[in-house]
Amino acid sequence: MTGFDLDINVFDGEPTGRPLGRRFPGVPISLMTRDAHSLVVSPAVVDRVGLTGAETFDDASEIVVGPDGRPTGFIVELQAMDLVLDHCPEVPLPVAAGHVADRLREFAATGLTGLHALDFTAPSEDVYREIERHGDLPLRVRCSPLVPADSGRDVWEAVAAQQGLAGRRWHVAGAKLMLDGTADNGSAWFEHPDVFGQNRRPLWKDVQGYREAVRFFTERGIPTATHAIGDLAVRTALDVIEEAGHAVSAPHRIEHIESIPDDLLPRFAALGVVAGLQPVHATRMTRADQQDNWSRRIGPQRVAHGWRTRDLLDHGAVVALGSDWPIGIADPRTALADAQLRRPVEERTAAPVQPGQRISAREAYAGMTRAPAVAAGAADRLGRIAPGYLADLAVFARDPLDLTPEQQTANPVLATVVGGSVLQHTPQEYAS
Secondary structure (H helix, E strand, O other): OOEEEEHHHHHHOOOOOHHHHOOOOOOOOEEEOOOEEEEEEHHHHHHHOOOOOOOOOOOOOOOEOOOOEEEEHHHHHHHHHHHHOOOOOOOOOHHHHHHHHHHHHHHHOOOEEEEOOOOOOOOOHHHHHHHEEEEOOHHHHHHHHEEEOOOHHHHHHHHHOOOOOOOOOOOOOOEEEEEEOOOOOOOOOOOOOOOOOOOEOOOOOOOOHEEEHHHHHHOOOEEEEEEEOOOHHHHHHHHHHHHHOOOOOOOOOOEEEEEEOHHHHHHHHHHOOEEEEOOOHHHOOOOOOOOHHHHHHHHHHHHHOOOOHHHHHHOOOEEEEEHHHHHHOOOOOHHHHHHHHOOOOOOOOOOOHHHOOOOOOOHHHHHHHHHHHHHHHOOOOOOOOOOOOOOOEEEEEEOHHHOOOOHHHHHOOEEEOOOOOEEOOOHHHHHH
């Protein structure tokens, strides 16, 4: 049995799969946490895979063990997770392609004309080509393959060789690197450890290797997107980009930026680094009373510096707003509303999370139109409705800038236009 979107706040302390064993004895169960950086698995999975807790990894992955020295069922970060995920049944290509095509149609029905997929692991290429055997993708997809932590030049060369792969509405451009994990798992990289003594190490054991990787891709004209959540991860990424400069095709970008101190705010604009933020992470994964796992772990001072959308904009940064789906909500109208309110748009009585970071409707929509075009090095052909630009646009029933955030989430998308091709939407599609 598999599942995802597990909220680790349901655990009293560190997550463990042992309750699954008591409730479902002998059943192999693997649940992916909401941030997609860890698994909680039942004892039957530990036995079937043969996990011991003595496993070693190239990155900072971990099979967590309890006081008894046995695995608890908490599997942290990608290399450790792969030991479990490799045992999951393989999905036939036509089935996988069908699932992806359905999801892309749902995205298009919310008004999205394109997305940045920071991933291109197998069978991504086969899936996109299988979809295009039967028609066009409903929207454009820009793929950036993952460069595993502490990988070497042979892996970098393989990612470089993928650049330019393309179909009619998808293409490979850029590379994704992960400098740290997540604060919820204790695997983010902050200057000071959290209350449990964690969140103090990078995902790359050899940070010099990360520096060399960014330089490698920059010299070949390939922009990078660095996953950096903790303040020291963000600081290091900015330092490395300052040393390497930018690729000629597009600027480097840093994704997530969950908590940073004041001195890092002006560096984004000064260095031309795009800041990628997910407002729904702030509003959906943390609470204003700071009783969530993220807030308790890192403490009130760093919580107060969380998801600084307003501050980054005020310091002149290009801020691209996204969902990080499936970790965040896919419907951009919800994310746009949350960015303006700093609370879940449907929870009218909820206290806002860092209300001083609210932004306007115009700034929010620019964060999902102009800013992603800049991040892709395509500001001369995407992100605006103007002569000479690609005809990628969404047709709303009402002008979003005239509506309250609550009204924006229910604003029907009448049509999505990609490259001049019109995809009409039925009332059922947008009513949901």
